[in-house]
Each structure stands twice: as C-alpha cells, then as structure tokens.
Amino acid sequence: MHKIDRKIPNIMGTQHPDNAGVPFFKGDQSKNPFITAYKEVDEAFNNFAVLDTDEYMWDWEGKHADAAVIDRLYSEHYEYFKGHQLGRDKFLTFRLPNIWEEKGYSLMQAMTTMLSAEDFARDLSFEQRPLFEAILPMAQTSEQLIEIEDKFSKLAHFKSDEFTSGSNNTDHIEMIPLFEGFKTQLHSPEILKEYLQLYEQRTGQSLPYLRVFLAGSDSALSNGFMNSIIGNKLALTRLHEFSDQKDLPIFPIAGTGSTIFRGGLSPKWIKRYLQEFPGLKTATVQSAFRYDYPLKQVQSAIKELRSGLQNNQAVSMTDREQNVLINVAKKSADCYHETLDQLINDLQKIFDAFPKRRDRRQHIGILGYSRQVDGYKMPRAITFTGSLYSVGVPPEFIGFGRALMSLNAEELAIFTRHYPNLRNDFTFLAHYISVDALESLIAKNPAWLEAKKDIQDLQSILQFEIGPSNEKEEEHSRLASDLVKISDPTTRTLLIQKQAVLRNFLG
DSSP, X not given: OOOOOSOOOSEEEOOOOOOOSOOGGGOTTOOOOOBOTXXXXXXXXXXXXXTOOSEEEEEOSSBOOOTTHHHHXXXXXXXXXXXXXXXXXXXXXXXXXXXXXXXXXXXXXXXXXXXXXXXXXXXXXXXXXXXXXXXXXXXXXXXXXXXXXXXXXXXXXXXXXXXXXXXXXXXXXXXXXXXXXHHHHHTHHHHHHHHHHHHHHHHSOOOSOEEEEEESHHHHHHHOHHHHHHHHHHHHHHHHHHHHHHTOOEEEEEXXXXXXXXXXXXXXXXXXHHHHSTTOOEEEEOHHHHHSSOHHHHHHHHHHHHHHHHTOOOOOOOHHHHHHHHHXXXXXXXXXXXXXXXXXXXXXXXXXXXOOOBOBOOSSSSSOOOEEETTEEEOOHHHHHHHHHHTTOOGGGTTHHHHHHHOXXXXXXXXXXXXXXXXXXXXXXXXXXXXXXXXXXXXXXXXXXXXXXXXXXXXXXXXOOOSOOSHHHHHHHHHHHHHTTOOOHHHHHHHHHHHHHHHTOOO
C-alpha cells in the first residue's frame, strides 16, 4: 500500500438541515433552530473547537455559501487555527455544484475561494494550503472528475499569471466522487478504475489514495430503504476488493443522517451504525446528531465513533451473496415505486408545510434542480423522511415489508446476515406508527393500504409491537393523527416541529 502523508478525517460535520432543536452555539437565549448562511462560519468553528470534528463540509451545492469562510475563520480565530491548521489537523472540504445537474454559477466562486485561501495561509506562514480536496455530488463518470480537475488547474494558472504573479497557486485538487444512486455505488470500482487511468495519463503520476463518498439519503429517497442499505453494503465490499486489487488505500465516507431511513447515525446508535457500515472510515455527523442531544452526550458519541471507525474492518461477500443482494435490491425498489407513486400527491401539503433550517436556493427553476422519482418532482430527502414520520408512517416500511415477504430462504438468510440490526431497527420504528393517522389516510386514498400491508408483513416476520411505547411516542402519535386531518398550513408546520423535537430529528 502507498504511504499516506496526511491525516484521514473520521468525523465530518455537515450542513444537512435535519435538526429539530436549537444549535448549542446559538446560545441559551435563542429559540430559533434556523441557521443563516452567515452563521455557518461560527457553526464550522464550533464543530472544530467544541465538538472536535475532524472535518467540516462547506456546501456550494444548491445553497448559499459564504465565500469569505477562510478569511473569517482565520481572522476571528487565528490562535486556534495556528495550533490546529486547516489542511493538516482540521479539514474544510467543499462540496462543489455538479455542473451537469445544476447551473454552475458558484463553481468558479468556490474554486477562487480555494485559491485565495492558499494565498492567505501562505501570508500567515501556515505550512499547508487549507483547501485541497473537493466533493463532486451526483458523480456519474470518471470524465466528470477529470473535467473538474482541469477547470481548477486552468483557473489556478490564470490567477497566478494575471493576479498574483510571483506567488503561484497549487494547480491541482483532490477529487472525492459522491456516488448517490444504487447503480453508481454498485459500479463505483469500474468508475474509479477509469478515473485512475485518466489521471495517470493526464499527470504522469499515480494517486497515493482515494476518498470515496457514498450517499445514504438520496439513494433511499430514490429507491427505498432496503435498496439503499444494500447499495451501501455492496459498495463498501466492492471498494474494499478494489483497494486490494489495486494496492491502493481507499477511505469510504458515508453521508448518513439520524433517521434509520437515512443511515441511522445518532449519538445513541454508534455501535449499531458501525455494525451496519463495515469498512467505513469517515462518517457524517449531521445537524440532528449534533444539536438534538445534550452537548456532553454528543462529544462522547463523537469520541466513540472516531475510535470505532479507526478500527472498522470491511466485510467480504462471495459473488453469490452479491448477486443475491442485487436481486433483492431490485425487488425492493419495485415494491417501493409501486406504492410511492400512488401516495406522493397526498404528501404534497405536508412537504409544503415542512419547517426550514437553512438558506437554500429554490429547489426548482434557474438556480436549482429537483430530484425526480418516476416523473414526480420530489422534495429533498430530509423533507420527505420527516413528512412521512409526521403522518405516522415511517418511510422505512414502504416497500420493505412486501419485498421481505417475497424472499426465498436463501435470499432471506443472506439479507439478514448482512443486516444484523433488522429486527431491532423495525421494532424501534414501529413505535412511530400512528394507527389512527394511517387509517385516516387510507379512508382518503386506499393506496395507503399497501403501506399498511408492508407494516403487517414485517410484523409477521419480525414479531414486534406496533405503536407508542412511552409518553413522548404517544404524543407523537396523537399529533400525527391531528396532522392528517387539519388544513391550515401554519398549524401543520407547528405540529411537524413539535413532533421533530419529540423524536430528536426533523427528517
């Protein structure tokens, strides 16, 4: 294996807006959980200094980002960053806009910020340029990664020649492909193989390592929870195999939230998470993880998670197991789509009332883009997930029950072997089913009977109790029953917010 002369981050804080409660850094007087784009610089610093995260994602994809981030961090917290240098001890990693999916207005701004940050760090006599790698969301091909590298290199040379003569910028960045769908995750080794070949042709050098990002949220939104969790597991296994074949260290990152649907990473589920993501080296602690639990619990959980990731070993699968799981994933996606297509219009009023937590661009129109599933314009995964929890039908159940019931003995054995927390997860999730709310939904649209069938099928296989098990869950269920009956948008938003606080995540 190649020698790596940098620290690989284990804990990545992100700006995913899934928190129900008020962030700790806003102070005791604030009752507003919304985080403005300007406040995100303070957030990044507190994630480093208070929570001791290794890395923070600075998101330029579909949202407003503060281009002065490095100037403000260094100016306002010079002593801290003198001892904890960005690019050496702590890492700020840009998620770039995908110019093949949305307008690339902010791409040059993001790249220029990276270049000027190097100048600033040099003037402060810091030894490492602070920003040297970038995430490409929705990566589909190796050529896309190379094209972003080329654009950065050309901009670096232009800036050095025209604006900072005699103080040349480094002309390369390290790319982190973010594979979001089942297909790209499954075929990630083939994409990376092509990328390595193109990189060597372009530079005459070989890469010492790779960081690869696997989405959890958008893959679940697109094809359902069972399909998503299988895709993540297959990708982790195949990336490990590819790493061995190429004698190249690969450090997988998973983009996962507090809900099980979006990966299931919360301060109370560290051991469960490490079991379900074998071989993972970097985990994203999103807003709900950081702000919906007591600060000391969060700090302790981050330490436990870091230690676990450093010792986290990949799990091998036979070709037969992989092929069986691919078939299971396809079955489950079919069940999910059959049901979701008939329910999505019923959920639109809930999506519209969903609370906001960040300054985002409009999801559709000239500046944004929208995810689509079967031709339907979908909300972001957090809104989708939280909306279904709020109407008393956790999205994990949709399509999962019927898919699980359809498996033969071999398929079931292989799937349960690689999903060790199956029973525990759904026993917990069943507490958030509101029978009254579901019956109200069925009365208006019989298609919800399919979701009920999913729940019943899972119950018959896994033997869990349906409904609340404590006072908070009982209140959550009552609010769900109210939510599906009321028509006032403002009241809907208030009910969703109350439920989010009860369950420790927005979506």
